[in-house]
Structure formats: structure tokens, C-alpha cells
Amino acid sequence: MTSPFRASADTPADPLDALAERLGGIAYGGDYNPEQWPSEVWQQDVRLMREAGVNLVTLGVFSWSRLEPRPGVHDWDLLDTVLDLLHENGIAVDLATPTAAPPPWFTRAHPASLPQNASGTRLAHGSRQAFCPSSPDYARAADAVVTALAQRYATHPAVVLWHVHNEWGNHNALCYCDTSAAAFRDWLRRRYTTLDRVNDVWGTDFWGQRYGDWEEIGPPRETTAFRNPGLELDYRRFSSDALLDRHRAESALLRDLAPGIPLTTNLLGTLEKKVDGHAFARHCDIVSVDHYLVAADPGNHVDLALNADLARGMAGGRPWLLMEHSTSAVNWQPVNVPKAPGEMRRNSLTHLARGADGILFFQWRQSRAGAEKWHSAMLPHGGTDTRTWAEVTALGAELASLAEVRGTRVRADVALLFDWHAWWALELDARPSERLRHLDTVRDWYGALWDLGITCDLVAPDADLTPYRAVVAPSLYLVSDSDADALHTFVRGGGHAVFGPFSGAVDAHDRVRTGGHPGAFRDLLGLVVDEYLPLREGESALLSDGSRAGLWTERIEARGCTARLRFADGPDGGPARGGPAATRHSYGAGAAWYAGAALPARSLRDLLDAVCREAGAAPAAAVPAGVEAVRRSAGDRAYLFLVNHTDQEATVPLEGHTRLDGTALPGGASVPPGGVVVLREQAAPGREADRR
Template sequence: MTQSLNDVTRRLGGIAYGGDYNPEQWPKEVWHEDVRLMHEAGVNLVTVGVFSWSRIQPRPDVYDWSLHDEVMDLLHHNGIAVDLATPTAAPPPWFTRKHPDARPITASGTRLAHGSRQVFCPSSPAYAEAADALVGELATRYADHPALAMWHVHNEWGNHNALCYCDNSADAFRAWLQDRYKSLDVLNDSWGTDFWSQRYGDWEEIDPPRETTAFRNPGQELDYLRFSSDALLRRHLAETAVLRRISPGIPITTNVMGTLEKKVDGHAFAAECDLVSVDHYLPAADPHGHVDLALNADLARGMAAGRPWLLMEHSTSAVNWQPVNVAKQPGETRRNTLTHLARGADGLMFFQWRQSRAGAEKWHSAMLPHAGTEGRIWKDVSALGAELAHLSEVTGTRVHGDVAVLFDWHSWWALELQARPSDQFRYLDAVRDWYEALWSMNITCDVLSPSADLTPYRAVIVPNLYLLSDDDTDNITRYVQHGGHLAVGCFSGVVDDCDRVRLGGHPGALRDLLGLVVDEFLPLRSSDRARLEDGTDARQWVERIEPRGCTTIRRFADTADGGPARGGPAVTRHSFGRGTAWYAGGRLSPQSLQDLVREVCEQAHVTPVVVAPLGLEAVRRAGHRRSYLFLINHTQETVGVAVAGVGLAGAEVVDGQAVVPPGGVVVVREDLPAASV
């Protein structure tokens, strides 16, 4: 990568702040009011053109740049930079009418109609031709425009159309399989096609895993998820190539969706961007949504390899697409936004600038709401913009975690295919369990791919890697051999990257590393619990473990309420090489899991950012001879924290103590000796 977010923030003179700007929804007289209010709110960057294909290209052979020209010039003359989007996420009506076979088909054979966004098959040749032509014209028109600060490719790849089962997709899938497996013998072995007489004798016999009579082949389903993500990635690379050819030197990004999007491999997309951008929206039904926010921020930073990243979208208040769209409480928008900043974001953007009057997202909150400048949201947005201007010195600094949490879309896909031991055991539940244990102790972690370099970390957490490739197994094993501390969650390492069970005893790839064999997986009914001897419990899942060199740290109670693994190991520890590996043989309760994580961290000499009451979140950003401590209070009580430094936001530091009000955020520039930074 030759460009980065640092290039953008240097141009802006500080933190990027703004949102999606859709002037095509409004008459021209509103545009001048927009730029005036953008200045008032402290906006310095807006995303333009995300859904403007039908405006730019109203007919197949007609391009109309009048709106874009005027808006780009207006923004530039008012000192507002542009993140210019390729509007390929929403083909216009003429395209789907002219190319009806480009519309996606569901697994049950339904051809989807025009009328929403992302109504295209990722493998459609007609779509590829039209999209690439559009991107070429857009780049040629605006490559040298002074407002252009960065390119935004597409929008939320695969959010609505990741899986298409049409004939174009079938042809592309066969080509993908031939490239991956080279021969049918290898494919048949990888998919286990001798089960249920599925053995293939010709590539043309292979179709996408469409709806059928019973369970579909899991190897085929897993590969179709991989193929589908790769098909979207090919489109991303195609658009990126056009932009790089015509507009070299301008940073390129796309907004990946973290844990909000299961069907697209975020690690793969992030690796193909100059700077990493993410969208994040709070799950309204989750009372611990702030923990989900922190997890996704740490995942964004992990995808960015520790570099500053951009929050491309979040909301000022309610969204429009959840069953109950709960509005944010006073102070929550500030708290959410500054949490992203604390965890490494140097750009903080909203969807969208002006709340829509019509259309499917008119009830999605915005920076400028329906009520205009009289309501709370506008006052919050303007105050936040002013505060971010005062915090601009944090740009370029980084968050350094001593712990790595491993997160893998391929394992997520495989774990949640059909015919698993329990459909209640969900990947994100496992990740969030372990992450929240770290979060509750203010231990900073980086959320990484299993293939990442693990050597910088004092401890590595594997919440669940049901699927584990040989290469990733070797990576994890070397880490422990060379002195690392590893903790592994249940039902990990049991299948290879083709979803074939690793024989010789579970947990397969990790059996020797953990010094144990799992004799049997024992999923629990939703109402059941298995009590441990220390009074804590496990739910959903336990395992019958036979130690093969490991030490039992905690046991299930040797009574009836100990569950199906009664009396057996619940938590183990094993010395391996110069390191140590722990294993949790069940989905442990929060307290039990926190006890385990604390033990791992203590032995790995990992310390919290600060020691504070539960609910006071602490994160540190550091750079050359400067360090910034963010204190975020999620409780209803005032919390005092001992600090050494100067308060930049939220409160002053008095007598070595920062006072964080309920629901508040305090930022402290710390006094650090040069040698410690």
C-alpha cells in the first residue's frame, strides 16, 4: 500500500469527520444550506455518489455529469473534501431491464426483481462490463478534481447479494473449483462425495448447492461460500484496478462490515485496500452493545494491521432495519464515536448527512435530522465536531494490544452449516464471550486472522476455530512452542479446511498442543446447565475430556448437576515447548471465563490499561513521545481514575485524578518519559 489514512488526515488537518452526502435527493437550493451547516458542524469529509448510478448514466449510452460537477465544485470551494464512491452497488432500472439474467437467483430458484439495491449477480458478465465502464468514466472525469481525497469502491460488498445460484454463478463456480482442486479426484476426496453417492465424474455435473431434498454436502456449501466471497472480491479488484490505472496516488477503500456481515471474508477485502474502512451499527436488542462496538473496532484495527482506520458509517441515533429501532440516549452518540476513536479510528463518519425525506431509509437517523437544527441530534453532532477538532493531535497514534483474539470467517461459515452437533452453538457468541472477558478487565486486544504474525503478543485467545487449516495450526503451534500463552475455546480444531474431521481423537489439530483428547462432544439443551466444582457453570456445550499430559485446573461437579461430563475436566493447562496452552471444555459462564482469562493474562504478564470498576472502559493510544488515555463510563455512577496528565476532553485532571461522569468520556494526554513510548 502506497497511500494510507494518514495521507487523508494530513490533508484535512485532523480527524476526518462527516458522512454520506446524497444531494441528488434534494433540490439545488438545499445544497448551499448543506455546506453552510457542514461548516457549522465541523464536517471536513463527505462521501458522495454511493447510489447515483441512475443519475450519472440515465440511459445505456448517456452520461450526465452535471449534478456531480456542481456538487464537487461546491464542496471544494467550501473546503470540504470528497470520498468519491463508485456507484456500482445499485444498478439503474434500465440495466436490469436490458439484462434480466443479471438479476440474482435464490437457492430455491427465485429470480429477484429490481426495486432495491445490489440487484445483480456478482458473476454476471453484463454487470461486470457495465460497472467497469462506469468506473472508468467516473475516474476519468474526477481523477484530477481538487476535492477528491479518496476513492470509495462500491458499498458494503455482499450485504444483500453475496449468494447467487444462477447459471452464470454455476459456470463461475466450476471454474473456481477447477482452479482450486485441479482434478475431480481431489475434489471428490475433499468433499467426501462417496457419501450419499455424490461422486462427480465431470465438472459440468457440479452445480451450486441449491435447495434439495435433505442436507446439502457441507464441503460443497463451504466452498460455495468461499467462491461467493471471492466473486465479490474479484469485482472489488476489477474496480480498484481501473481506479489505480486512471487515478494513481489517490487512496482506495471500501466499507467492510465486520461481524455484521457473515458471508464476506473481511480479512480478504481489507488486504486489498489502501486504508481500512468499516461500518458499525449497534444491535439495539443487546444491552451490551457497547462491547460489540469495541469488538468491531478492534477487529477493524486488526484488519488494518494496527494502522489507523476509518469508521465509514455509524448512526447518530436509531437505524431503520432492526425489528425495533431503539433511539440512542443523550450522550450515547458522543460515547460511541469517541470509543471508535479510542480504538484506533482516525476518521468518524455517519450515514448520512441529511435525513432522507423519502425512500427505504427515511427513518434512519442522520447528522441533520428531519427536525433540522432545532433538535438534540443536531446539537450533539455540532458539539462532537468541535470536540474532535480539539482532539486532532491523536491522529496517527496507535493502539497496542498485548493479547490477540483470533477471528476467522471460514471457521464461522463451517461451524454454522447444517447438521452440526448443536445449532445453538454460534460462532459470534463464542467470540463475544471471550472478548467480553478481556473487555471487562480493560485488557486491550487485537482481533486478527489465524494466519497473522502472533510473535508480538504475550497471549493469544482462540474463542472458537472449529475449522483450522494446517498452515494456521502450524502458526499457532509455533507461537506456543516459542514461549507464548494460548487459551482455546471448546469445539476447536476438529475439522480441516475442507470440513473433514481430523481423525485420531478430538480436538484434532490441537490435540498434542493441548495435551488431551475429547472423547465425546456433549451439547446441552437450552434450559440445561453443567455446574463446575467452584460453583460456576457451563451452558449449551460441554465435552468429555481425557487428559494426555495436561493438568486439570477446574472440574465439573461430581454430582448430578455436573451434567453429562460430571467429575471430568472443565478447564485444563498444558506445558508445550517453552509455552503454555489452556483449554475450556465447554461454553463457560461469564464469571468462570473471566477467571480463566485473568489466570492466562497474569501468567503472560498482561496488565490492564487501568484498574477500574466494571463498566469503566479504558483504552490507550500512543505515538512518538505522546500517549492518550481514553476513559469511557458505561455506568450510572461517577468514576474517578488516577492519571498523570492533562485533560483534553470531558473533564480536567485535578490532583492526579480524572473524574468521569455517568455515561461520559474523558481523554487525557499522559505525561510519559521518552523511553516509555
């Protein structure tokens, strides 16, 4: 992945490395909202930040109404004072453009800028991101405040990073107003040139939807029956691009007015499917993500690892920033359970293990009013006499001691393909089963790899696959011709690729690939799917290994592949009884594998284990169940992170490892229950060569 950021006399070749040099180590801190507190609190804030080891705060995220209280009238007093105070205390600033929260005066002056939902209801001011991404009034006002902000603070010594907007599209990804409709038509003209091409890719001859004039095309608003899936898919793409255009516009202003300061934005990973995270990441100098645990999920530590690996994949393997996570409970789940003692440290160091060079939280001081006052913070309501504060200060000290890890990279032999376009397409209406969900499938497959100890990068289908030994594609229902060709080339050249059910079925426009399923991968996999056979709630199919598949099965005809797993003969085998359930096909110098069912955990783990073993992809270390091992390295430096998610002490036999203080291990590493151990190891010859 290539960033648009380029080195010059005053811009370093690696923005995050330069940022870490400026900070003196790993970034540590969080969102700081001094406008919520009287000025006498600010001195206490910076004193406690220093005590906690904070070296970076995000400032000004929701400050538009403070910075511009009336149209064109700016008040810089608060920001001037706080920036100076932070700088005097050695705390650097990630300065945000405040455009995620237009002020009340703007909405009052431009009511048509408010977003409209699919039923035609105009949403009201009163939250955040209450704007239509295509509104020209919003664009003018946002560009004006960004310009004023950059002109004033481009040379302020506290500002080391620009934070563009906040969580693009979290609340307003899809607007269905007339302004959006006109912008959508312009987007279609640029993408397809002719109306005939639009009619072709959307298949508008079905149900008599053929368009004869551009003005006849509107957003996929609520209607009498199923909406055209091609239109819906392209509207998702347009909506993501409309927000990306705003990101690029703000970024261009910042780069022009404040050259030399890198920029980022906090992406949401799998928290939302609303925008294409890969596209936004390509327009950031440093990739940042937010991640919040789902408290009710007992496997939420696996989801944390998944999102960290996605952040690293979006960053092209470079280190990245964890821009937001929580010290304890969040405020938006049905039941907001606090983190257990030690859990915050374990979460933070797991992100560090998987490539983060910064650990930040929302937020510094817990709010006393507003919608997020029950969201935890580094400094809780109870102040410094709290467990959370004790853990925050301890983590700050520990991260300072781990400074030598920064700049190293996680090297993965396996790529897991993660595509927002395939996600959008799979979950449109009128699919074979609404129970087959993209993220559920990805999590199942990633969880199997996690159980095997296999580190993987989550990358876009158009990523460079040459560094990897194996490619895992759990849910690639939609795939473009070029991406399908790249996967053929990867396997033909000696790689191993494994595909989940219902893969390759449609092209980039959600049109079925005819000639036999699974369309794009039929020859690669050496099989034909005669029929997709989704299962009803409560149904299952017995497999030859004694386990049962639920949710989805397929009737497969072998055309050169060999079956590694079969549906059982007889009624218990389900509608595809006796046929292959998982296959392997030699192709060129490599092999392509297929799961023609929603395999249960054991069967899926066995299949992926076979793929990884044959491909030569191995875990970072042999560890007990419930313990993860991840390696970061660069040159002759290598560090092994051991994270114990169990309530029992774990022993990992290791040789050639030492503690970071240089002391040797007595026969192996002991990892306390719920604990994390970081070890220094001698890099194996050739292992640290940068394959990217």
C-alpha cells in the same frame, strides 16, 4: 498485513496519515446524497457542514442512474456542481463508485444479471445490490461507469479518497444462478486442478455424490436433505471471492486512471458473515467499517468495542476509518430506539479510542422518501432546532480539538482470532449442536476480556502473532494445517494460547481430523476429547467453582495437562461429571489452555484472567466496573481514553496524566456518568516501540 498500495512520487507511504494531513485533523462527516434534494438546498448544506465541523463527505454511493441515465450516456452536471461547491467550502470528498445500485435500464436490458436464490427464484429489481456477482454483463457495465467516473474526476481537487462500491455482499453474497454455477466450476478448477481432488476434499463417496464430470457440479441449491458440507463451504468461499474479484477490478481501474488517490470500501465487520472481511481489507489502502448498535442489546457498547478492534485487526494495527454509524435510531430493527443524550458522543469517541482516525455517519441530511427515511442523520428532519444537531456540532468541535491524537496507534498484547471460514463451517447443517454459534462464542469471550480491561486485536488466524503475549481462539472449529502449526510455534516460543470448545476439530475442508479430538490441537493442549457432549435447552452442568455451564460440555482425558476447573462429581456434573472442564498445558517455553465447556461468564473471566496474568498482558489502567480504558500512542505521545458506561460518576486514580490543555489532574480523573475523558500521558520507556 501488507496493503497493495505502494508509495510513489505522488502517493504517500501512509495513505490515512496523508488524508488526515489534507483534512487538517480527524475526518468528520458522512454520506451526502444531494440528488435527493433540490439544488437550492445544496448551499444550505455546505453552510451547515462548515458549522458542524464537517471536513469529509462520501458522495455518489447510489448515483448510477443519475450519472448514466441511459446506456453509455453520461450526465455529470449534478456531480460537477456539487464537487465544486464542496471544494470551494473546504470540504473534501470520498468519491464512491456507484456500482452497488445498477439502474433500472440495466436490469431491463440484462434480466439474467439478477441474482437467484437457492430455491431457483429470480429476484427482482427494486432494491440495491440486485445483481449476480458473476454476471459478465454487470461486470462490463460496472467497469464502464467506474472508468468514466475516474477519467472525469481523477484530478478534481475535492477528491481525496475513492470509495469502492458499498457494503460488498450485504444483500447479494450468494447467487445460485447458472452463471454463478459456471463461475463456481471455474473457481474449483483453479483451486483443485482435478475432479478427483474435489471428490476427495468434499468426501463425495458419502451418499453416492461422486462427480464424474465438472458439469455435474452445481451450487448448493435446495434439495431433499442435507447438502454436502464441503460443497457448501467452498460455495461460501467462491461467493466471497466473486465479490472480491469485482472489488479488485474496480480498484485496478481507479489505481490506473487516478494514481495517487487511496481507496477504501466500507466493510461490515460482524454485522454480516457473508464475505471474508480479512480478504477485502488486504486490498484496501485504508480500512473502513460500518457499525450500528443493536438497540435491544444492553451490552451493545461491548459489541461496538469488539467491532472497532476487528477493524483495527483488519488494518494490521494501523488507524482506520469509521465510515458509517448512526447519530440516533436506525430504520431496520424491529423497534428502532433513538440514542440517549450523550450516547452518540460516547460511541464516536470509543471508536476514536480504539484506533479510528475518522468518524462518519450515514447520512448527512435525513431523507424524506425511500426505505431509509426513518434512519437518523446528522441533520435531522427537524433541522437545526434539534438535540441531535446540537450534539453533532459539539462533536465536530471536540474532534477538532483532539486532532493531535490522529496517527497514534492502539498497542494490544492480546490477539483474538476471528475467522469467517471457521464461522461458515461451524454453522453448516448437521453439527453436534445448532445452538453453538460462532459469533455468540466470540462475543462471550471478548466480553470477558472487556470486563478485565484487556485490549485485544481481532485478527485472522494467519496473522503475524509475534507481537502478542497471548492468543485467544474462542471459536476455531475449522483450522488449516499451516495456521495450526503457527499456533504451535507461538506457544513453543513462549506465548500463551487459550482455545474455546470444539476447536481444531476439522481441517480447512471441513473434514474431521481423526486420531482423537481436538484434532489439530491435541498435542498442544495435552489432552484428548473422548466425546463432545452438547446440552439440551434448559440443561446445565455444575462446575467445581460453584457455577454452571450450559450449552456444551466435553469428556476430556488428560494427556499431560492439568485441570484448572472440573465438572462436579455426581449427577449435577452433567454427562462429563468429574472430568476436566478447563485445562492448562506447558508446551515448550509457553502454555496452552483449553475450555472444554461453554463456560459461564464468571468462570470464563477467571480463566482468561489467569491466562493474561501469566502472559503478562495488563489493562491500560485500573478502572471501576463499567468503565473502559484504552491507550493510543506513537513515539513520545500517549493518550488515555476513559469511557464511562454507567449512570454513576467514576473516579480513576492516575499519576503522570494531564488534560489535553496541559492542566494537571487533582489526584485522579473524574469521568461523568455516560461520559468520556481523554488524557495526555507520558509514554513509558519502551512501551511505544512498534512491535509489528
